Amino acid sequence: MLELEGLTRRFGAMTAVDCVSLAIGPGEMVGVIGRSGAGKSTLLRMINRLTDPSEGRIRWNGREVTALRGRALRQWRGQCAMVFQQFNLVPRLDVLTNVLVGRLSHVPSWRALLRLWSEEERAIALSALEQFDMGALAPQQAGSLSGGQQQRVAIARALVQEPAIILADEPVASLDPRNTQLVMDALAEINRRYGITVLVNLHSLDLARRYCDRLVGLTAGRLVFDGPPEALTDAVARRLYGLEAAEVVGAVPALADA
Template identity: 60%
Template sequence: MKFELRNVTRRFGERTAVNDVNLEIPQGQMVGIIGRSGAGKSTLLRMINRLTDPSSGSIHFGDLEVSRLRGNALRGWQRDCAMIFQQFNLVPRLDVLTNVLLGRLNHRSTVMSLLSVFTREERIMAIAALERLGIEQTALQRAGTLSGGQQQRVAIARALMQAPKMVLADEPIASLDPLNAKIVMDALRDINEREGITVITNLHTLDTARGYCERIIGMADGHVVFDGTPSELTAEAVQAIYGSDRDGAGIDESMTSTSINIPASAERPARSSAGVNALAAASV
């Protein structure tokens, strides 16, 4: 199912944050969006998820015109288009399992949501999502006690609970150390490859964009100035996206590097369904 932006513009007063953007993204691509701070990357993602409305233009997903949705239809789109934020957006006082279960709210009745009554099947789903991200042992901890890398993995598990058709990640590794950045990006790539879900992520490191994304979109001053493969992201393209420093020199990519040499870890042993069921029962 193709996702498309047609002449999308967003203005804030006299400032134009996103200017006449046209993009077509086929189902199942992993796309990285790069550019300076203020280039329009976050505004673009927020319009896709409809946290921000476009000032003009239209957004489409297959036959669905996303930019016209209201009410229940809009909530359905925000369920199908999961958003992962730089600052995690967890509820620190709640335990990890409950934070992950919150991803099911748009699948449930209002009464069930208000009462925070989750089924056994939903709890099993949540624990399986945590296992997939290697943090099932934190299920009963308060989310606020976790490290930044662990919290971001909880946020990804919560997004998986939405059963999304698309995942948007806004600078998901900006506040993480290189090891946790790799773990989070590996998780996003796994979702993309295993489920065939489109992943669109804003990134501030060029080596990460090249290493994980099959397509890179560069933005500058609200415009798309580059759209191509990692191999096409040449020094000239990088300069078009980031410009030059005050001395006229191009950007030094090593300054944005998050590279870390990590040996391939052994595959995590599969856990029995009994173990999953036991933890789900303990959390009731």
């Protein structure tokens, strides 16, 4: 169970995330939605501790993770893998090595530094790639792949980390519709097959509704919606997205009667 309690992050006078409290159970697939600048990235980055909270607490299975440092913090980051909009692969390295980077927290650092990956580690990485139909790409340079392929490599890298949580920050923002579907399918498959909790920031409400069991809506850093997709009416969505509603609320037939 991931618990956020009064989680707040300020940047100078600006409050990016404002007193957010949430409890997320194991195996949930949660879509974090809201307009640009609502605080979605900051929320995810605080959970992974890439950004430190100004106030509030983060607990994982009852254990305080808000103040972890050093080795304990590295272990926590090993447990909650990040998937970024821009993939964050090493473009000149081959695909298999990029996936093996996800095993770093599982092998002694001297072996990782020398890139002495065991046959077993390689098999784990290859099997993750094969799961997303990308086994044949293992020897290719990561930088030569399409955006959608690179994002699925990034998801395979997250998977071999054997995390309890995957935090995906706008993972499809730069992809075309076909690759968007492949990447979202990959996240949903990981969630269902392995019971890994997934928190995914999505700008598109349609995608969030289609793929997530639970939606969490932020407006100006505050939690303004938490519930199943069915409970998110178009009226609530229009409040969440404001002027951007026309872009994200699918058909928007009722925009005029708001």
